Amino acid sequence: MSFIFNWALGVVLVLLLLTVFLWSAKNRRKPVQKKLQTPVFQEEFAEEAAFPVSQSETTPKISKHPIQEIPWNYGIDRLVLMVRDPNWIYAYWEITATKQEEFSCQFGAEAWSTSRPVLRVYDVTGLEYFNGYNANDYLDISINDFTDNWHIEVDRPNSSFCVDVGRVMPDGRFITILRSNIVKTPSVSISNLLDEEWMWIEGIYRSITKLHIGSSPMITEEIGQDMGIIPLGISSPGRPDKEV
Template sequence: MFYFWLFLLGLGILILALGFWLWFTKHRGEKPAPELPQPAPSSLPDMEIGTEIVPPIPAKIPAPSPPPELPRRYGEDRLVLLARDPYWLFAYWELSATKQEKFEEIHGSGSWKASRPVLRLYDVTGIEDFQGYNAHYFVDIPINDEADNWYIEVGKPNRTFCVDLGRILPSGTFVPLLRSNPAHTPRASLSECLDEEWLWLEEIYRSLYKYQFGLGSPLILEELKARLGREKLGLEGASPAPWMEGGK
């Protein structure tokens, strides 16, 4: 028994010696790691680290409201006639419910639906006081009850027209409801009117070919006064323009 414990003690000492020898063999070639230099203390003042600046989210701008629409009706009885060009007219109108009620009071209940709407076009060229019966001629243009404007082809430049909005009864009687303003179609050609105040300039222009001196000469002014029968031409003291000097 004594020898058994002695054997275990010797075995333990052998194992410790072997472990020490292995550790010494592993670490005998290693050198201690050099110490790294520490950074010098900064002389700059302490600085705060800024956070990321996030732009504010703009407030949602409300969409602009649409402009107010013009009313289609104003509750007034009116008929307006305009000249679009030498050959066409344009009429627009508004007829109140009062007109319809009054129409049925005069011509009987249901007369409005029984009648048909028309535009009666009058040629009133040169007529200062149009009474509805003294036009050069008239033409009826059928329309519908839903219409409140109409293009009218007249085909006659330089004429004056007027329009009645009315209804034709089953008997054929025309009942006017509204009358427009007179409208004049423009000319489709150059005007034939000449301004007599400027006719004398043509005489001056023709006289310049006969002279080799400027228009400011008293001789030509005297001759022009005598020829045109005028006391003053408004040219005294004027310097002759280069294009007026004949031959110069």
Template sequence: MKKTAVKKTASRRPRARLKKSPLPFVDPAGQNGLNPEPPRAIFLEQPAVYPGTAPKAPGFELPPDYGDTKIALFAKDPWWLYAYWEVAEPDKAREAIRGLGLAVQRTVLRVYELATDSRAAERVSFFDILVGSTTGDWFIDVGQPDKCWMTELGFVADNGRFFALVGSEAVRTPRFGVSDVVDEEWSFSSELFWKIYRASGRIGAGASSYDVRAVVIESWQESAALQKKQLLLKGEGPSSFQSRGSA
């Protein structure tokens, strides 16, 4: 006789809940007998990195020179110039100077003040800057606005003779202040100035940018009409051009 298997369903017992014990109150003064544990310092065991010793990131580095012989001069502001230069194979120049029975004493940047905006202009004065290298750059304090300058890099021999290796183009320092050159074509009357000044809102109620634009266009139209009238009075108007073409 076969026995039938009896399936029993397992009953799930509820999980026992953990009782959270309340944290003991720690009195700072230690009146309840519980002394808090003092904080502990955490030390990381790794080598310290000091400034300047960090490894360089891989990348492209500019070469110290390019094997060229050139010098460039720029006007930085009304009082300062900036120059950078490079001389390829300067030892050949030193050997040539030795062939004259002289010795190179120092490397200087000679700065010339020119009479006009031309490299071939008359050299009014000059001064030397001891640079000590045939590759480098320098900020030059000339202290004179609206002047023309050029530079030469070269060697000074023991007898005081200067041997130029390379020269720059002429540059002019900008003037300090507003230019005194007045172009009549772009000049406008004081009446127009005050119209724009009022329309911009500086005096009284402000106006929109469209109103300011309208004032400027109106002034240009009046100026163009006046110039056309002056040309007609001088005989340079359209009629004069037609007569010239038919002749």
């Protein structure tokens, strides 16, 4: 009897466990699957980088010493002549309103407007004094009333020049308004002046010491001093004074 009872009890327990398992499997909730949302891309605009600017940087700085522009005129009547090279000279000038009024007062109210401006270039080579009439020759260059400088081709190396700025009257007279300084153009040939003093000292050294070029100048000077030819204390080549 006990065997039958135990078997029946085991069957009941198995059925009970099976019933509980089936019930829990039926009522088990399925996991809720969340639908992924597609991200929405928004259009972005790059902004320019803006750095804070201090008020001192935006405010213009006023210098204590403002830069002054070079004036076109200085209010001085002058004519300056300079040498550019052996064949060219350069002149610049300024004629003030006062000078023009003086010209009009002397030659008439219409003299300035009826005359024409001219640059007269004088060759004064070899003259001890130039008075405006004793030049070797001259050249006239027509200019206008607004010209204040001119490059002049003289093509005469080793020559002296002077320039006048003036007006040529209707009757052909030339009236000088300004006169320049005198300049001399350089020579284009090699100078024929030789430094004989250096050549003389070199000859003395070679004849006395019989040393070749490249020998110590201190040794050469010492030997020359011992022989009584080169004076003591001399720092540069020079001809010794002759005894009277």
